Amino acid sequence: MPKVGMEDERRRCLIDATMETIHERGYSEVTVAQIARKAGVSSGLALHYFGSKDQLLASTMHHMLRELGNGLRSRLANAHSPRERISAIIVANFEPHQFRDTVIAAWLAFYVQSRTNQSNRRLLRIYSMRLVSNLTVGLCHFMSREDARRVAEGTASMIDGVWLRQALRDKPGDPETAITLVEEYVSFQIEQARQNKKAAALHEAHATPDGSNTQ
Amino acid sequence: MPKVGMEDERRRCLIDATMETIHERGYSEVTVAQIARKAGVSSGLALHYFGSKDQLLASTMHHMLRELGNGLRSRLANAHSPRERISAIIVANFEPHQFRDTVIAAWLAFYVQSRTNQSNRRLLRIYSMRLVSNLTVGLCHFMSREDARRVAEGTASMIDGVWLRQALRDKPGDPETAITLVEEYVSFQIEQARQNKKAAALHEAHATPDGSNTQ
Amino acid sequence: MPKVGMEDERRRCLIDATMETIHERGYSEVTVAQIARKAGVSSGLALHYFGSKDQLLASTMHHMLRELGNGLRSRLANAHSPRERISAIIVANFEPHQFRDTVIAAWLAFYVQSRTNQSNRRLLRIYSMRLVSNLTVGLCHFMSREDARRVAEGTASMIDGVWLRQALRDKPGDPETAITLVEEYVSFQIEQARQNKKAAALHEAHATPDGSNTQ
Amino acid sequence: MPKVGMEDERRRCLIDATMETIHERGYSEVTVAQIARKAGVSSGLALHYFGSKDQLLASTMHHMLRELGNGLRSRLANAHSPRERISAIIVANFEPHQFRDTVIAAWLAFYVQSRTNQSNRRLLRIYSMRLVSNLTVGLCHFMSREDARRVAEGTASMIDGVWLRQALRDKPGDPETAITLVEEYVSFQIEQARQNKKAAALHEAHATPDGSNTQ
DNA sequence: AATGAATGAGTTTTCATTCAT
DNA sequence: GATGAATGAAAACTCATTCAT
Known part of the structure; x- marks a missing residue:
């Protein structure tokens, strides 16, 4: 019917x-x-x-990327500061609907399989680059572009690592714990950058009390 | 022949x-x-x-775990302080021979595939638990057991995440960069723990001006 | 299609x-x-x-046993005396549809192969025991239970032997001849039992001239 | 060595x-x-x-036929009357060394397999025909050639049938029982022939009291 | 002579894909 | 649109046979 x-x-x-x-x-x-x-x-x-089977699989991956993208977009819409935007990105990756065993399993499968599938690979890299790029933009408010890139990469690694490790766990994943772990890393890096800047400024003041700029 | x-x-x-x-x-x-x-x-x-094909694949995974274990063991043999032991564990995971595209690809494939293969799963969990346990022991010298566990998990996540992300890169992985990324995370956590301890001690001193130390 | x-x-x-x-x-x-x-x-x-191939072969054997069983059942339905029931069993084993080269070949193949195949073996033994048991019941009307068993076994052996030998013949098997061969064996045995009984009765009569029958 | x-x-x-x-x-x-x-x-x-494997199998069958033939020959050498010769043939088929599970299994395997293997088939038919022919010669002393052929065939069938059924038994075969079963069949047939001849002679005497012979 | 490593042809089995209904 | 029967290409696996040692 x-x-x-x-x-x-x-x-x-x-x-x-x-x-x-x-x-x-x-x-x-x-x-x-x-x-x-x-x-x-x-x-x-x-x-x-x-x-075909391949197209069904590709469509599934498309779908998952779209869901993740939608979540991210709506989280970003409610973030009103650079720091909030960074958190929004992290939280979007551990949205309860996403951080379920079924989704994690599929996600990793596609991730690994994309290594040898050109069209999936392209899709995934676009997503991945956008994630790192979004993080970098946010982090640039607190550190040099170079550092921001590095920290963004570290953040992305940690997000992916948490997913990967969850795949082998028996217990369902806990978004809270995952978010805290990643947030902590970002916070430390931002704090460190702040201290470095202060130290640099202090050193600057000492070194050139007449106000001349060495840079 | x-x-x-x-x-x-x-x-x-x-x-x-x-x-x-x-x-x-x-x-x-x-x-x-x-x-x-x-x-x-x-x-x-x-x-x-x-x-059988399955046993060939299983033997390959065995072999990879053994190689990794051997590398870790020899690194640990040369580490003479808790901090060095932590670094040894990290470095062992990015040994140039291990951190090659071929090994990374196989490693991730087995990692993900282990989710649905009981005997591989068991193997991998033993390895994974040992890694986290080794890290925890080292970190316990710098923080509470609870924190050590959490940081060890974060470290392991970052190591796994770096591997995962390397799998999709075009360029061969750079062990140096990878190690630095993870080391930085650990160092921050240790430093933070040190400061917390100092702050706690200070607070203690205030609370008990007679100088007695209750902890 | x-x-x-x-x-x-x-x-x-x-x-x-x-x-x-x-x-x-x-x-x-x-x-x-x-x-x-x-x-x-x-x-x-x-x-x-x-x-699987094994299940196809097993199903084929099942089918053959069922066909033979059906033939036997319909023959037995039309048999109205012990002697007729014995004949029905014999005739059912040489039904023209069964006693064809193709069926004989398959039959013997399964028979011999059942020696080393537990589930086929079970099936075949059930059939074989039922055949001997049916014959025994019929023969019990003419001789002692012990003799009946022995004659039933001899009858079954002859039936199986006729099948076996037909397998190596060039000419298609002739049910008539086969049936006659087996029937003759049964008839002799029944006749012999009858004579033995008469002789025993006679001897009895001599031993007890008053005519009383102790049997 | x-x-x-x-x-x-x-x-x-x-x-x-x-x-x-x-x-x-x-x-x-x-x-x-x-x-x-x-x-x-x-x-x-x-x-x-x-x-080759085929030749190893063929040699095995050869060997078995030769063993059986040797046994038969030595039994026949000690048989001094037609009746004894018949018994010798029967006994030779149930020689304890022959009537073992291993030999029975191999024997039946070759028997059935010979149906589709020309050279094995030829071998087996020669043996089989010799068996029937030997029996027929012996039986001719007691009955018409036509009857002898038929009884020989029945005897051979019973021998083969006993072998076949033994293949599916759990207990080792008992040569005694087997021999008795076959001997009984032969004895009945010979006895029957004797009675028929006597009856015919009697009838003859009645019909032609003048002593003329109607053939 | 004897081994058993190595091959490759042949067989079972799986599964994406097609297509008549 | 929807089914699932049917196909056939490809894969795992087996094993007789060969051959360097």
Whole structure:
């Protein structure tokens, strides 16, 4: 009994089923038949909607990136200072809906698999660069551009590392703890930058009390 | 062209070929035939030595864990203070031989795949717990056990995250940069703990002006 | 060219093809591809229906046992005396549809192969014990239980032996001749039992001239 | 350490190992490696001695036929009457050395497999025809040639059937019981023939009291 | 002579994809 | 649109056979 407008729901349903199947069996063991069964449709229909297994997988990754992007965008909309923007980015990566085992499993699978899949790789790098770039812009308010880049990279590494380690845990992930861990790293770096600046200014004052600028 | 006594060399050769094939094609696209071709042997021989594709993959993971463990052990042997031991653990994770694209690719593949493979999972968790435990022991010299645990987890996350992100880079990884990033995190945490302790002591002094130390 | 509702016919077709392939090539040379080709389907479909080669072979044996059982049951339904029941059992084993080269070849293959296959062995023993038990019940009307057992075993041996020898013949088997051979054995045994009984009765009469019968 | 005259022993050893392997795994599961391992030699040597797996199997069958033939010949040498010769043939088929599970298993395997192997088939038919022919010659002393053929065939069937059924039993076969079963069949047939002849003679006497012979 | 490492042809099995219904 | 029967290409795996040692 075909219904109008069913298609979008079915597609969504198949994408969810794809993530769950990756979670349950692992990326390399996923079959179209399993996904279709979990989605409650025939394997023929799954292929009909997405064209091929590869395209179904690619669409799933697209979907996940879009969800993450949407979350980030809405978090950023409510951030009104550089520091808040940095936190918004971190929090967006541990949104309860994202930081679930199913999503984590799918996410890592795509992450690793992207190494050898050009089109997925491109997508993921765009996302990843945007993340680092957003962080860098925020951090630039507190430190040199060079340092900001480095700290942004460190922050991104820590976010990704927390995800990766969560994948092997038995207990569901706790966004709070994860956020605290990353926030702490950022805060230390900002504080350190502040102290360095102060020290530099002090040293400056001592070295050139006549007000001449050595830089 | 059978040769006697070649078995160990051949096994090693096949394990290397497995890592390279994972690197080149991705875990889910690996076939025994490709591995065997790269190792310069017939697919029959690969199966003969390892029993099955699964066991070849498992043996490869075993091998990688052992290599990493050996490196860590020899680094620890030369570390003579708690702080040095912490650094030794970090450095061991970015040993030039380990921090190569081929090894990184294989490593991540197994990491993610272990989520759905019980025996691999067990292996990896043992390794992972030992890493965090070693770090915690070292950090306990500078902070409370609770904090040490948290910082050790953060350190491990950052190490894993750096690996993960390196997997998607085009340029070969730079151990120096990676080590610096992680070391900085640890140093900040230790420094922070030192300051907290000092502050606590100061506060204590105020509270008990007679100079007695209750802790 | 998929058709709905074909499954049962296809399964039956594959089972027939299995018997024919065993007949033509011998059990140890049978391949799924040959069976599928003979049945006019792809090897994938054969596996799809039966799960594995082993299960296809097991299903074929099941089918043959069921056919034989059905034949026996319908023959027994029309038998109205102990002697007729014995004959019914014998005739059922040489039903023209069963006593064909193809069926004989498959039958013997399974028989011999069951020696080393636990689940097939169980099936075949159940059938074999039922056959001997049925014969024994019938023969008990003419002789002691002990003799009946022995004669039943002899009858079964002869039936199986006739099948075995037919397998190596060039000419198609002749049910008539086969039945006569086995019937003759049974008739002799029954006749002998009758004579023994009479002799015993006579001897009894001599021993107890008053005519009383102690038996 | 090659020894002169070892070859024959090795060949014999491999043939025994072949029979045992057939017994343990079943004809269709036999591999050269298993046979060689059981014989305590390398698979290369097994092939070196026999040329190929097929030839090793064929040699094993040859060997078994020769053993059976030798046994029969020595039994016949001690038989001094037609009736004794018949018994000798029967007994030879249940010689304790022959009527063992290992030999039975191998024997049946070759029997069934011969259906589709021309050279084995030829061998087996020669043996089988000789058996029936020997029996027929013996039985001709007691009945018409036509009846003798039929009874010989029945006897052979019963012998083969007893072997076949023994293959599926758990308990080791009992030659005594087997021999009794077959002997009984032969005795009945001979006795019956004797009675028929007497009846015919009697009837003859009545019908033609003048002594004329109607053939 | 004897080994067993090595091969590669052949077999089972899986699964994405197609297509008649 | 929707199904799932059917295919066939590709993969894992087995094993007889070869051959350097």
